[in-house]
Amino acid sequence: MKILVIEDEKSLVQSIETYLSKTGFIVESACDFRSAYEKIDLYSYDIILLDITLPYGNGLDLISLIKEINPETGIIIISAKDSLDDKIKGLDLGSDDYLTKPFYLSELNSRINALIRRRRFKGSGKVIFNEITIDFDEKTARVGDEKIPLTKKEFELLLYFISNKNRVVTKESIAGHLWGDDIDSIDSFDFIYTHLNNLRRKIRQCGGNDYVQTMYGMGYKFAEK
Amino acid sequence: MKLLRKINKAFIAASVGILLGGLVALYLILSVMFDQEIKESLSTSEIRIQQTLSKLNTEFNFPPFLEITKADTLLPWYYKDTLFPDPVDGEPEPFTGLHTFRNINGNIYQITVRTSSVENEDIAVSLFWGLGGLLLAFVLIIYLANRRITVQLWKPFYRNLRKIKEFSVSDDQPPVLESSSIQEFNQLFATIGGLMEKGINDYKNLKQFTENAAHELQTPLAVIDSKIENLINTGFPTEIQMKLFSDINREVRRLSSLNKSLLLLAKIENGQFDQKTSVDFGEILNQQIENLLEMAELKKLTLTRELSEYPVKEMNREMAGILVSNLLMNAIRHTAEGGKIHIISSKNSIEFSNSGLADIPESSRLFERFYKGEASSPSAGLGLAIVNSICTHFNIKIYYTFFEKMHRFRLQF
Numbered sequence: 001m002k003i004l005v006i007e008d009e010k011s012l013v014q015s016i017e018t019y020l021s022k023t024g025f026i027v028e029s030a031c032d033f034r035s036a037y038e039k040i041d042l043y044s045y046d047i048i049l050l051d052i053t054l055p056y057g058n059g060l061d062l063i064s065l066i067k068e069i070n071p072e073t074g075i076i077i078i079s080a081k082d083s084l085d086d087k088i089k090g091l092d093l094g095s096d097d098y099l100t101k102p103f104y105l106s107e108l109n110s111r112i113n114a115l116i117r118r119r120r121f122k123g124s125g126k127v128i129f130n131e132i133t134i135d136f137d138e139k140t141a142r143v144g145d146e147k148i149p150l151t152k153k154e155f156e157l158l159l160y161f162i163s164n165k166n167r168v169v170t171k172e173s174i175a176g177h178l179w180g181d182d183i184d185s186i187d188s189f190d191f192i193y194t195h196l197n198n199l200r201r202k203i204r205q206c207g208g209n210d211y212v213q214t215m216y217g218m219g220y221k222f223a224e225k
Numbered sequence: 226m227k228l229l230r231k232i233n234k235a236f237i238a239a240s241v242g243i244l245l246g247g248l249v250a251l252y253l254i255l256s257v258m259f260d261q262e263i264k265e266s267l268s269t270s271e272i273r274i275q276q277t278l279s280k281l282n283t284e285f286n287f288p289p290f291l292e293i294t295k296a297d298t299l300l301p302w303y304y305k306d307t308l309f310p311d312p313v314d315g316e317p318e319p320f321t322g323l324h325t326f327r328n329i330n331g332n333i334y335q336i337t338v339r340t341s342s343v344e345n346e347d348i349a350v351s352l353f354w355g356l357g358g359l360l361l362a363f364v365l366i367i368y369l370a371n372r373r374i375t376v377q378l379w380k381p382f383y384r385n386l387r388k389i390k391e392f393s394v395s396d397d398q399p400p401v402l403e404s405s406s407i408q409e410f411n412q413l414f415a416t417i418g419g420l421m422e423k424g425i426n427d428y429k430n431l432k433q434f435t436e437n438a439a440h441e442l443q444t445p446l447a448v449i450d451s452k453i454e455n456l457i458n459t460g461f462p463t464e465i466q467m468k469l470f471s472d473i474n475r476e477v478r479r480l481s482s483l484n485k486s487l488l489l490l491a492k493i494e495n496g497q498f499d500q501k502t503s504v505d506f507g508e509i510l511n512q513q514i515e516n517l518l519e520m521a522e523l524k525k526l527t528l529t530r531e532l533s534e535y536p537v538k539e540m541n542r543e544m545a546g547i548l549v550s551n552l553l554m555n556a557i558r559h560t561a562e563g564g565k566i567h568i569i570s571s572k573n574s575i576e577f578s579n580s581g582l583a584d585i586p587e588s589s590r591l592f593e594r595f596y597k598g599e600a601s602s603p604s605a606g607l608g609l610a611i612v613n614s615i616c617t618h619f620n621i622k623i624y625y626t627f628f629e630k631m632h633r634f635r636l637q638f
Contacts, residue, residue: 009444009447009448011448011452012444012447012448012451015448015452015454015455016451018455019451019454019455019458080440080443080444080447084543101443101444101447102443102446102447102450102451102481103447103450104450104454105455106454153519167458168454168457168458170454170457170474172474172478173454179516190523190524191519191520191523194523215457215467216464216467216468216471217467217468217472218457218467218470218471218474219457
């Protein structure tokens with residue numbers, strides 16, 4: 001999976017590259033309008049991350065360009081501006097998603113995966129982690145054949161973990177993913193704890209292993225021990 | 226005291242002074258003049274009579290105008306005023322008389338010549354009243370005209386004054402001030418106009434600066450965030466290292482949250498959320514309650530609502546959402562486990578109440594930025610400031626009371 005990151009803030013690009021390549025993506029980058037234009041023209045990518053506040057030209061123009069040259073590419077806009085206008089304009093022009101800085105890399109990862117699923121598999125298909133299977137058509141999770149009775153939030157949580165498997169996911173990023181950025185994450189830690197415990201219990205009850213490891217103070221990691 | 230009144234006061238005082246003084250002087254002068262005239266006329270008459278007496282050599286009388294009597298000695302001449310009854314109505318009438326003593330053809334006579342001074346007095350009085358009235362009317366007319374003119378002149382001044390009173394630095398444009406025919410006013414208004422414009426610009430710049438600063442802060446915060454996320458996934462951090470990362474992370478989170486809130490506040494005040502539509506608060510309330518119901522349930526809170534009637538208002542939809550969710554979140558956050566939350570709305574109000582132990586201290590400062598009711602609360606204290614900003618911006622009133630062991634936040638539309 002090839003990802004192009006179009007972002008002028010170099011240290012942010014580095015962080016994104018580091019994280020995503022560990023997850024298994026091939027990451028390239030461009031730091032201004034002109035070099036982005038060249039890359040888009042020459043190569044094709046599965047996903048393009050685009051910062052619309054680029055120097056030397058409005059990033060929104062790049063969206064039209066990408067759509068022209070390679071309409072199959074998924075586009076996620078990242079922006080420091082929480083501007084509703086830009087969001088709407090971007091979505092209208094053909095972008096698929098919008099993330100506001102600052103964002104969690106695990107959230108970014110999760111969105112990229114969701115976008116790939118949508119584009120490649122039209123939102124269907126399955127994701128498998130050992131004995132746990134997530135079926136997008138049915139919107140269910142199973143241990144082997146047995147369906148795990150999960151609430152919507154618990155399902156989202158499990159999917160988030162699996163998308164970010166083997167990485168430490170912070171409590172804050174979980175909170176942001178489940179309830180949106182507006183909620184002050186400080187309030188929600190107890191809720192995360194409760195949801196998580198319910199999830200783990202239900203998986204165990206269906207015979208599955210508990211892959212959730214607590215990373216002291218920071219968050220959790222979904223991985224094989 | 227008002228300028229008009231001050232001027233008029235002086236004017237009237239001067240006028241009245243001059244009027245009175247003038248009339249008194251006039252009366253005295255006239256009296257003296259009449260007196261002189263009478264005396265002269267009497268004198269002339271007396272000479273004629275004396276000549277006639279000299280020729281005729283007999284006494285003749287025509288009282289009260291003329292009396293001739295024999296006298297013993299020549300005495301000094303004198304004037305004397307007397308009263309004689311009017312033949313028609315019997316009223317005593319004043320006469321002025323000249324008494325002379327002459328030696329005519331060897332005999333000493335006292336000649337008394339009198340003339341009625343009624344007319345003179347009447348004339349004096351009439352003149353007095355007439356002129357007085359005239360002068361008074363004159364003063365009055367001038368006063369009224371003066372008043373009228375000055376009121377006209379002041380009208381544009383007062384209109385401008387009202388515009389200036391209503392001015393606020395957060396206005397888009399300074400008000401246009403009327404020019405007047407008075408130079409001093411124009412100078413004053415030009416200067417004030419300049420001041421107002423400068424105020425608006427300075428304020429705009431300040432607000433823009435706040436927004437820009439908060440905006441700029443987001444990127445470095447994002448970078449720190451991402452570095453930490455990578456750090457925790459690099460190698461095998463020890464427990465001590467994880468604790469440190471956790472501490473750093475917590476502080477960065479707080480910074481980030483604070484910055485986000487500040488940015489939102491700045492944007493609200495910069496009018497970024499001015500697009501309005503008709504907002505159905507019933508819909509918003511139910512939506513937000515559904516969103517946060519889970520949180521309430523996890524804290525074992527009983528949430529009840531009475532939303533059969535609700536306000537509908539022209540405002541920004543996003544801001545309405547934030548308003549409601551902030552107040553709701555606030556209620557959930559500050560209610561102890563097992564407590565109650567009740568939301569009730571009417572056509573022009575919404576009240577969020579939650580159970581609590583005691584009144585929030587210094588509740589007048591509740592809506593200030595960074596004020597926290599309990600010092601131990603981990604939130605930055607901006608939630609209610611944002612609520613306040615939205616309310617101010619869209620003309621909604623907000624009240625806090627503590628009644629029957631419930632904190633009550635009431636929005637009045």
